[in-house]
Amino acid sequence: MRFGYKASAEQFAPRELLDYAVAAERHGFDTVAVSDHFQPWRHKGGHAPFSIAWLAALGERTERVTFGTSVLTPTLRYHPSVVAQAFGTLAALSPGRVFLGVGTGEAMNDNPALALTWPNFRERSGRLAEAVQLMRTLWTEERVTFDGRFYQTEKATIYDRPEQPVPIYMAASGPKAAALAGRLGDGFICTSGKQPELYTQLLEALEGGAREAGRDPDAIARMIEVKVSYDHDAAFARDACRWWAALSLTTEEKSGIEDPVELERLADANADRAHTRFIVSSDPDEVVERIGTYVELGFTDLVFHAPGADQTRFLDAFAADVLPRLRDRYPTAVPAAPGSS
Secondary structure, eight states: OOOEEEEOTSSSSSHHHHHHHHHHHHTTTTEEEEOOOOOSSSTTTTTOOOHHHHHHHHHOSSSSSSEEOBBOOOTSOOHHHHHHHHHHHHHSSSSEEEEEEEEOOOOOHHHHHTTTOOOOOHHHHHHHHHHHHHHHHHHOOEEEEOSSSSOEEEEEOOSSOOSOOOOEEEOOOSSSHHHHHHHHHSEEEEESSSOHHHHHHHHHHHHHHHHHHHGGGSSSSSEEEEEEEEOOSSSHHHGGGGGGGGGGHHHHHHHTTOHHHHHHHHHHHHHGGGGGGGGEESSSHHHHHHHHHHHHHOOOOEEOOOOOSSSHHHHHHHHHHTHHHHHHHSSSSSOOOTOOO
C-alpha cells in the first residue's frame, strides 16, 4: 500500500509544481505521479511542462519518493525507442524509484502537435502494446532489430539503462484497455469519481487479461488517482474544484474538442458541477471512509489529486489530518517497490 501525490502539470508552472512535489515527500507521501500533456485543459492559466525533464529535476530534489508519469503516450508524439532511452536515463539517475505510466492518449495532445488524423482505439491500443514490447526489449537487449507493424529499429542499443527494466503501469478507462493492462502491465492505472460498477468491470477485465496471458493477477500493482478536495473549510474545498470542471463533462459533451480555449469555455459553463468528480469534505474521517472504498476494491497505490490553487494549504491539512488516519487504518511497512503487489 502506497499513498501518493498527483503533480498536476496542467495547472502549475514547472518550478512551482516541483516545489509542491518536494513538499509532498517532506509530508510523508510515498509516490509522485505527474501528468504529461502537450496542451492543458484550460488556455488561460494552463500549463504543460515537459514531464520527462521535470521528472529528472524531481529525482535530484528528492531522496525517497517513487515517481513517474500518469500518464505518457509512447506511440505518437514520442517514439517508444526515445521513451525507452529517456526512462532508462531517469532510472539510472534514481535507481529503484522510477515507473513509467502509459496510455493510448488523447486527441487534444497529439493532434495539435502533429497535425494528424486521430487513430481509432483499435490502432491506438495496438500501438501501445507494440510500444511496450519494444521498450522492454531495449531495456534488456543490445543491438535490437525490431520489425513491428507500427515501429521498427535496426541494431538499436540503449547504452544507459537501469539494472532492472522500468516498471510499466498501463492506464485504462474501459474493459478492453484494462484487459490489455492485465496481459502486459506491471501495474494498472485508473481515476476515481466514476460509477462504482465501472471499477468492478475494470478489475475483472484486468484479472481476465492476466490469466489469459498466463500471469498472476495479484502481481499487478493497482494504482488509482483519487480526486480529493479536503480543507477545514467545506465551502473552500468545494469551490477549489471549479478549475477542474472539465473532469465533470460527459464523454459526449467533450467529444471532438481539441482546443483548450473551447474546452475551457465549456468547462466554465458547467463549473457548478465540478465537485461531483471529487471527494469534497472538511471531515477527515469521512475522507478516509470514502477513500477506503477504493482500497476495499483492491487498489494498492493511491495517488491523491487535489484541485485547488493553494496546494501548500492542501498538503499541510491532508498530511496532518488524513494521511495518519489512512496509515492507521491501512498499515504499511516499507513502501512497496514499483511493480510489486
